[in-house]
């Protein structure tokens with residue numbers, strides 16, 4: 001019995017809780033799901049892998065490693081219909097200058113059908129995340145899974161110094 005959207009988002013939130021708090025990013029959890037089998041292809045949480053790695057980026061890095069391909073070639077080796085769940089929408093700009101996750105998702109346009117997000121990105125680091133427009137333009141739906149916002153934001157900002 002496949003999990004429902006809220007169950008996947010709760011799973012992402014549990015992953016986000018594993019992320020070490022930092023004042024300069026959010027604690028996010030993400031999973032990539034094969035829509036044909038409902039199998040979870042990869043999980044990730046912020047800083048899970050060495051370096052300044054985002055949750056979504058973790059998923060893609062793990063799959064690139066598993067398949068022995070560079071991240072740019074993932075579309076060639078991954079299933080044709082997938083969904084990405086992430087507690088915070090994929091970043092469209094990173095203050096570190098690293099490649100934003102929206103760009104990483106766009107590499108899989110045509111395979112990733114939908115990005116399910118728990119919250120849109122707050123304005124703490126990036127005044128307005130333009131990801132939804134970019135993803136929509138590439139035919140990737142961005143769908144808000146409502147109901148977990150307070151918990152997601154509390155976990156995401158746990159490392160932030162109080163104003």
Ligand SMILES: Nc1nc(=O)c(N)c(NC[C@H](O)[C@H](O)[C@H](O)COP(=O)(O)O)[nH]1
Pocket residue numbers: 024025026027028045046047052053054055056086088089090091093094095096097098101125126
């Ligand atoms: N969707 C998402 N997943 C993450 O794992 C994560 N950490 C963010 N965070 C977005 C935020 O805008 C950036 O973390 C800051 O812009 C700082 O950029 P870096 O993270 O240092 O590259 N967003």
Ligand SMILES: [Zn+2]
Pocket residue numbers: 054055056057090091100101102
């Ligand atoms: Zn990102």
